[in-house]
Amino acid sequence: MKSVQDAILDPTIGWTILGLFSLLWIALGWYWGRHAKELDDYVLAGRRVGLALGTATAMATWVTSNTTMAAPQLALQLGIWGMLGYSLGSVGLLMFAPLAKRIRRLMPSGYTSGDFIRLRYGNTAWRVFLGISLFYSLGWLVSMGMAGGILIHALTGIPYHFGMSVILAICVGYTLLGGFRAVIGTDFIQAILILTGVVIIAGLAIDRVGFDTIHGALEQQRPELLNLLMPAALMFLFNNLLFGVGEIFHSNVWWSRAFAFREGVGARAYMLAGLLWAPIPIVAGFIALAVPSLGINVPAADMVGPMVAADILGVGGAVLVLIMVFAALSSSLDSLLAATSILLTEDIYRRHFRPQASSAELRRASAWIIVGLGALTWLLCAPRVTTLAELLYFTGAFVASTIWPIAAGLFWRRANPLAAVAGMVLGSAAGLWSYFAIGFYVAALVGAAVSMTCVLLGAWLAPDRFEWSRLQETHPQGEVP
Amino acid sequence: MTASVGLLSTLVGVALALTVLAPVLLLVLLYRDWKGDRLW
Numbered sequence: 319m320k321s322v323q324d325a326i327l328d329p330t331i332g333w334t335i336l337g338l339f340s341l342l343w344i345a346l347g348w349y350w351g352r353h354a355k356e357l358d359d360y361v362l363a364g365r366r367v368g369l370a371l372g373t374a375t376a377m378a379t380w381v382t383s384n385t386t387m388a389a390p391q392l393a394l395q396l397g398i399w400g401m402l403g404y405s406l407g408s409v410g411l412l413m414f415a416p417l418a419k420r421i422r423r424l425m426p427s428g429y430t431s432g433d434f435i436r437l438r439y440g441n442t443a444w445r446v447f448l449g450i451s452l453f454y455s456l457g458w459l460v461s462m463g464m465a466g467g468i469l470i471h472a473l474t475g476i477p478y479h480f481g482m483s484v485i486l487a488i489c490v491g492y493t494l495l496g497g498f499r500a501v502i503g504t505d506f507i508q509a510i511l512i513l514t515g516v517v518i519i520a521g522l523a524i525d526r527v528g529f530d531t532i533h534g535a536l537e538q539q540r541p542e543l544l545n546l547l548m549p550a551a552l553m554f555l556f557n558n559l560l561f562g563v564g565e566i567f568h569s570n571v572w573w574s575r576a577f578a579f580r581e582g583v584g585a586r587a588y589m590l591a592g593l594l595w596a597p598i599p600i601v602a603g604f605i606a607l608a609v610p611s612l613g614i615n616v617p618a619a620d621m622v623g624p625m626v627a628a629d630i631l632g633v634g635g636a637v638l639v640l641i642m643v644f645a646a647l648s649s650s651l652d653s654l655l656a657a658t659s660i661l662l663t664e665d666i667y668r669r670h671f672r673p674q675a676s677s678a679e680l681r682r683a684s685a686w687i688i689v690g691l692g693a694l695t696w697l698l699c700a701p702r703v704t705t706l707a708e709l710l711y712f713t714g715a716f717v718a719s720t721i722w723p724i725a726a727g728l729f730w731r732r733a734n735p736l737a738a739v740a741g742m743v744l745g746s747a748a749g750l751w752s753y754f755a756i757g758f759y760v761a762a763l764v765g766a767a768v769s770m771t772c773v774l775l776g777a778w779l780a781p782d783r784f785e786w787s788r789l790q791e792t793h794p795q796g797e798v799p
Numbered sequence: 800m801t802a803s804v805g806l807l808s809t810l811v812g813v814a815l816a817l818t819v820l821a822p823v824l825l826l827v828l829l830y831r832d833w834k835g836d837r838l839w
């Protein structure tokens with residue numbers, strides 16, 4: 319067995335690639351954001367995003383450390399069902415399509431998912447929801463900051479803290495300069511880079527190692543990865559489906575896009591993004607199944623993706639991997655920074671402290687919050703306390719408990735505020751218990767089941783009679799709808 | 800129950816083909832939006 323402990327690329331090459339792409343993203347961020355003086359322009363790209371950019375930004379944002387780091391990790395741990403389980407993350411995008419259409423229609427002036435929960439269920443549910451949503455956003459930000467540092471170190475030898483700092487600083491920089499327009503514009507380029515990179519790596523893996531060799535080595539050394547009835551993997555499959563649905567239904571990353579897409583685009587963009595995203599985890603995760611045939615010693619499961627790619631492709635391939643993963647992480651980090659900053663600006667700063675704030679003041683606050691979020695993420699990434707999948711799945715219990723309150727609240731007048739609060743609190747608690755008592759692969763499953771029971775019971779025992787017109791709100795002072 | 804080499808190759812092959820088509824489709828959509836002044 320050989321160990322790929324040493325970086326494939328010289329650090330100078332690594333710094334050069336990071337520098338060139340950083341300059342490109344910053345320049346584009348400045349260019350696209352130079353006219354974004356108003357709040358809607360800065361945080362929602364003027365609410366006129368078309369189908370091409372809408373589809374690409376939804377797809378690229380959902381391609382995160384999932385596909386580049388954790389999909390290979392899960393394939394190595396859970397085999398074929400690990401890849402397929404990740405692929406079911408696309409169900410979240412597909413199911414959000416009708417929600418995006420309804421959100422745009424019911425709340426044409428909305429800004430955040432928090433706006434919806436506050437208007438639909440009241441302040442208690444809103445604050446519980448904000449706690450879940452902000453915890454999840456921070457967890458996702460930290461998992462991607464860590465992924466950046468780990469990957470850059472694995473490929474170039476650049477120390478973890480330097481790589482992690484660079485990727486965070488660049489994403490903060492261009493999101494700050496260009497706002498949501500910069501996020502969406504760069505997402506399109508990043509989507510093309512990611513797709514091209516994934517195709518080349520998997521294509522070369524098949525060409526150089528071959529299905530027969532990979533399958534033969536798996537049968538001999540890791541037969542459990544080919545087992546189609548692995549119980550933990552089957553649980554993971556359904557858990558991941560619900561986790562993905564919960565992440566997308568509640569997170570302001572996806573709601574802000576529903577508000578930003580022009581009329582009639584949201585449903586089609588999310589549907590298409592889901593269909594285009596589904597095969598990516600299979601293609602990216604597959605390369606981890608080549609580990610036994612390549613005889614690679616994997617010291618940490620979350621490094622398996624870049625290690626296999628670098629082993630198969632050598633220096634040229636490692637450059638490609640670095641570019642692809644830098645794009646994947648940037649496309650998600652920028653989206654999270656932008657969406658979390660508007661969530662904090664609208665739901666915390668404006669609604670809790672400055673209800674009379676003008677559009678210009680909110681735009682300035684949003685920019686400062688992007689900087690603050692970047693700094694906080696850096697502080698939390700610095701210790702590198704857990705593996706990527708562990709961090710990601712810890713949040714599963716929380717987000718899955720929001721699925722029913724959100725979906726029922728958008729389509730069902732009977733959904734009851736008290737039941738929504740109970741669903742989120744009890745669902746999160748039950749999901750957390752199962753995370754520790756059973757395993758990471760059931761947390762979302764249990765969280766969603768408990769939450770569903772609460773919401774359905776509440777609507778049956780004490781039905782609400784919600785008026786949809788209550789979801790309409792006026793813009794901040796000085797903003798033209 | 801073990802996955803055969805045929806199942807593995809079909810699964811990954813189909814996924815790879817769809818991933819190849821995705822950037823082409825995105826670029827076509829971008830061109831259409833740009834021509835129709837619906838980019839953003």
